[in-house]
Amino acid sequence: MFDWRWDFVIEIMPRLLWATLNTLMAAGIGYGIALVLGLVFALAQRTPYRALTLIVRELVELIRSTPLVLQIFFVFFVGPQFGIRLSPWTSGMIAIGLHYAAYLSEVYRGGLEAVPKGQWEACRALNLSARRTYFGIIIPQALPASLPGMGNYLVGIFKDTPMLSVIGVAELMHTANALGSETYRFLEPYTLVGVIFLMISLPTAAGLRSFEAWVRQSLGMTK
Amino acid sequence: MSYTEFLAEHGSRLVSGAVVTAQQTVLAAILAVAIAVVMGLMRLSGNGAVRGTAVCYIEFFRGTSLLVQLYWIFFVLPLFGITLEKFTAGFVAVGMNLGAYGAEVVRGAIQSVPRGQYEAALALNMSPLTRMRRIIFPQAILIMLPPWGNLLIELLKATALVALISVSDLMFEAKQINGSTFLSIEAFGSALIIYYVMARLFISPSMRWFERVMARKMGRA
Amino acid sequence: MTGHTHPTSLGADGPMVRFSKVTKRYGPLTVLDSLDLDVGANEMVSIIGPSGSGKTTVLRMLMTLEEIDEGVIYVDGQPLTHMERGGTLVKANAAHLRRQRTNIGMVFQHFNLFPHMTALQNCMEAPVQVLGLGKDEAEARSVELLDMVGLADKKDQHPSRLSGGQQQRVAIARALAMRPKVMLLDEVTSALDPEVIGEVLNVIRRLNSEHSLTMLMVTHQMGFAKEISDRVCFFYAGRIAEQGPPEQIFGNAQNERTKQFLSAVLSAG
Numbered sequence: 001m002f003d004w005r006w007d008f009v010i011e012i013m014p015r016l017l018w019a020t021l022n023t024l025m026a027a028g029i030g031y032g033i034a035l036v037l038g039l040v041f042a043l044a045q046r047t048p049y050r051a052l053t054l055i056v057r058e059l060v061e062l063i064r065s066t067p068l069v070l071q072i073f074f075v076f077f078v079g080p081q082f083g084i085r086l087s088p089w090t091s092g093m094i095a096i097g098l099h100y101a102a103y104l105s106e107v108y109r110g111g112l113e114a115v116p117k118g119q120w121e122a123c124r125a126l127n128l129s130a131r132r133t134y135f136g137i138i139i140p141q142a143l144p145a146s147l148p149g150m151g152n153y154l155v156g157i158f159k160d161t162p163m164l165s166v167i168g169v170a171e172l173m174h175t176a177n178a179l180g181s182e183t184y185r186f187l188e189p190y191t192l193v194g195v196i197f198l199m200i201s202l203p204t205a206a207g208l209r210s211f212e213a214w215v216r217q218s219l220g221m222t223k
Numbered sequence: 224m225s226y227t228e229f230l231a232e233h234g235s236r237l238v239s240g241a242v243v244t245a246q247q248t249v250l251a252a253i254l255a256v257a258i259a260v261v262m263g264l265m266r267l268s269g270n271g272a273v274r275g276t277a278v279c280y281i282e283f284f285r286g287t288s289l290l291v292q293l294y295w296i297f298f299v300l301p302l303f304g305i306t307l308e309k310f311t312a313g314f315v316a317v318g319m320n321l322g323a324y325g326a327e328v329v330r331g332a333i334q335s336v337p338r339g340q341y342e343a344a345l346a347l348n349m350s351p352l353t354r355m356r357r358i359i360f361p362q363a364i365l366i367m368l369p370p371w372g373n374l375l376i377e378l379l380k381a382t383a384l385v386a387l388i389s390v391s392d393l394m395f396e397a398k399q400i401n402g403s404t405f406l407s408i409e410a411f412g413s414a415l416i417i418y419y420v421m422a423r424l425f426i427s428p429s430m431r432w433f434e435r436v437m438a439r440k441m442g443r444a
Numbered sequence: 445m446t447g448h449t450h451p452t453s454l455g456a457d458g459p460m461v462r463f464s465k466v467t468k469r470y471g472p473l474t475v476l477d478s479l480d481l482d483v484g485a486n487e488m489v490s491i492i493g494p495s496g497s498g499k500t501t502v503l504r505m506l507m508t509l510e511e512i513d514e515g516v517i518y519v520d521g522q523p524l525t526h527m528e529r530g531g532t533l534v535k536a537n538a539a540h541l542r543r544q545r546t547n548i549g550m551v552f553q554h555f556n557l558f559p560h561m562t563a564l565q566n567c568m569e570a571p572v573q574v575l576g577l578g579k580d581e582a583e584a585r586s587v588e589l590l591d592m593v594g595l596a597d598k599k600d601q602h603p604s605r606l607s608g609g610q611q612q613r614v615a616i617a618r619a620l621a622m623r624p625k626v627m628l629l630d631e632v633t634s635a636l637d638p639e640v641i642g643e644v645l646n647v648i649r650r651l652n653s654e655h656s657l658t659m660l661m662v663t664h665q666m667g668f669a670k671e672i673s674d675r676v677c678f679f680y681a682g683r684i685a686e687q688g689p690p691e692q693i694f695g696n697a698q699n700e701r702t703k704q705f706l707s708a709v710l711s712a713g
Contacts, residue, residue, distance in 0.1 A: 003302070061419075061423065062415070062419055064376075065376060065380075065418065065419045065422035065423055066380065066415045066418040066419055066422070067380040067381075067383035067384075067394065067418060068380070069383050069384060069386075069387075069394065070383055070394055070397070070411060070414055070415060070418065071415075073397075073398065073401070073407075073411055074407070074411040074412070074415065077401060077407035077411065078407045078408050078411065080407075081407055081408055159286075159287065159288040159289075160288070161288075162288045162290040162291060163290060163384075165290075166387060173288070173290055173291060173294075176294075177294075180298070186294075186298045186299055186302075187299055187302055190291065190294055190295045190298060190299050191295070191299065193291050194287050194291050194292070194295060197286065197287040197288055197291060198283065198286045198287055201286040201287070202282060202286050205286070337556075339552060339554050339555075339556035340556060340558065342507075342509055342552065342556060343552060343556035343557070343558070343615075345507075345508070345509060346507050346509070346545075346548075346549065346550040346552075346619070347549075347569070347570035347574065347618070347619075347622060348542060348545045348546055348570065348574050348622065349570060349573060349574055350542070350574075353573045353574070357569065357573060358558055358569075361560050362559065362560060440560070441559060441560035442559060442560060442561070442562070442602030442603070442604055442605075
């Protein structure tokens with residue numbers, strides 16, 4: 001029954017650590033895509049072109065209301081139907097990037113809404129360029145409100161990487177499954193995967209909270 | 224084959240999968256709400272041990288991946304003598320995971336009840352239990368409904384993972400149909416639409432209706 | 445409690461409320477500074493002073509909403525903030541506080557009515573849940589009190605449907621339903637529109653004349669304080685700078701600070 005073998009742990013650790021690196025990379029790249037694409041989604045909903053706003057809005061709603069794992073399958077299997085052969089890694093990144101871009105776009109929108117209308121009006125009155133308005137005035141104020149959400153989704157992406165295992169990406173979950181199938185020992189692989197996740201996500205979450213406080217302070221907006 | 228032909232041939236499988244998804248969602252939701260209320264209240268306890276237990280539960284289930292938890296419950300627990308059959312393992316894992324997020328929602332809502340309500344209840348010499356039961360929690364319920372609406376949609380989406388332990392839900396059926404017909408767009412696309420309908424045309428309106436009912440009960444209509 | 449030994453109870457003809465060398469700090473800030481204050485039974489004491497002088501803290505500590513740092517508070521001869529253990533006083537535990545709290549009621553600046561209950565339910569709640577009264581008895585008592593404050597016809601309304609003045613009157617009825625010996629009124633008209641202040645002051649007048657209650661009132665309504673009080677305390681920097689009958693404080697203040705405060709307040713009104 002409870003039959004933990006430390007020698008087995010030592011045996012499988014190298015593979016798990018390698019997979020951890022893979023996981024972190026996947027999370028990092030996915031998050032990077034989501035950060036940029038999310039901003040695109042958010043800004044696209046603020047243009048005066050009704051059609052664009054509506055389409056992007058519905059797309060964001062669709063992505064947010066449906067399971068990530070299903071979206072991963074969709075991207076992986078649908079690509080070939082159009083003649084595009086996507087590797088598991090690429091389709092995984094696209095799916096995760098899109099999924100979290102949708103979430104982040106809502107966070108960005110919330111942050112932008114939180115900036116008082118008067119700020120926009122002051123920028124107009126001072127005749128500031130759109131670029132200066134956004135980057136000098138609005139975004140620094142939108143940032144503190146957005147950071148908690150952005151931080152949560154960073155941790156969230158990291159925890160969602162196991163879903164990539166279903167299309168064969170060699171991240172932590174996939175490696176644990178493989179180890180389990182090869183050796184018929186599931187206890188150590190799955191437990192270690194859980195531990196590794198905890199060891200990464202908990203300090204990250206704590207670090208993010210400190211980071212948020214630091215940003216708020218350095219922008220002179222202590223609560 | 225056209226889409227209508229596809230639906231005629233495979234629609235029933237998608238529907239039966241959707242039914243299983245709905246069952247998983249409801250059962251997991253009941254479990255999640257129960258856990259959330261208990262853990263949320265424990266999180267606010269003055270007793271260090273009680274509070275610590277809640278913190279550990281919440282941080283553990285929020286800090287690790289649902290898929291990992293699901294596999295652990297289904298594959299590893301049997302080694303400890305607890306064997307759950309896959310349907311049960313599915314909604315238990317989802318319920319326990321989302322219950323942890325729910326606990327934070329419950330906690331946040333209780334802490335959002337205005338401080339004056341605590342003080343008035345204290346001035347009237349209510350015991351802490353009476354105060355929570357009669358004054359604070361009823362007001363917290365109304366506050367926590369919008370975030371719970373979002374959480375329930377996340378719960379619906381999370382149930383898709385039970386397909387990976389071969390529970391015949393919507394996700395599973397879509398995969399099966401794709402595996403046999405290679406009509407990926409139709410299979411996965413239909414599944415996407417059904418999930419969307421369940422989330423936006425069932426869960427969201429239901430929560431909004433529930434919010435209106437509670438607001439009226441609380442004299443806030 | 446350095447130095448001074450506090451008695452474990454006051455004699456039969458002691459004051460209804462006694463603050464004995466009470467100190468309260470918030471971090472580096474001393475809000476009450478070794479305060480001594482006696483209030484006799486059925487006395488109506490008004491507390492006035494600039495913000496930050498500690499006036500509200502006096503009430504909040506009496507209502508056990510704040511903890512005491514030094515000194516002892518007595519209510520009806522018994523220690524409130526402390527309890528007797530083997531002949532000396534130790535900090536009160538929760539059970540002791542609950543027993544002593546039954547003597548004290550409070551009305552808040554922001555009413556703090558329970559929004560999910562009607563006016564009647566607000567008044568009935570504590571008598572039923574805390575005193576164990578039967579529903580009928582609690583209802584009868586509450587209806588009588590709501591009638592006394594002039595809101596019998598609003599008993600089935602939720603607070604959201606009532607004006608500020610009406611809500612505050614319900615709050616007074618709610619506090620009275622517990623039959624306290626001491627009533628604390630914490631700036632009860634400060635959050636009200638001018639036109640409804642009068643109705644609340646009328647209720648307080650009735651309370652003062654028709655009920656045997658000891659009342660402590662923190663207020664900025666100087667005219668009302670002058671009219672209704674037995675004694676007025678002027679607080680400054682955590683201490684009582686001057687106290688005495690209203691004629692003295694408002695007409696012939698001895699202390700420089702009192703005079704400054706009053707002239708500033710009265711010229712602004």
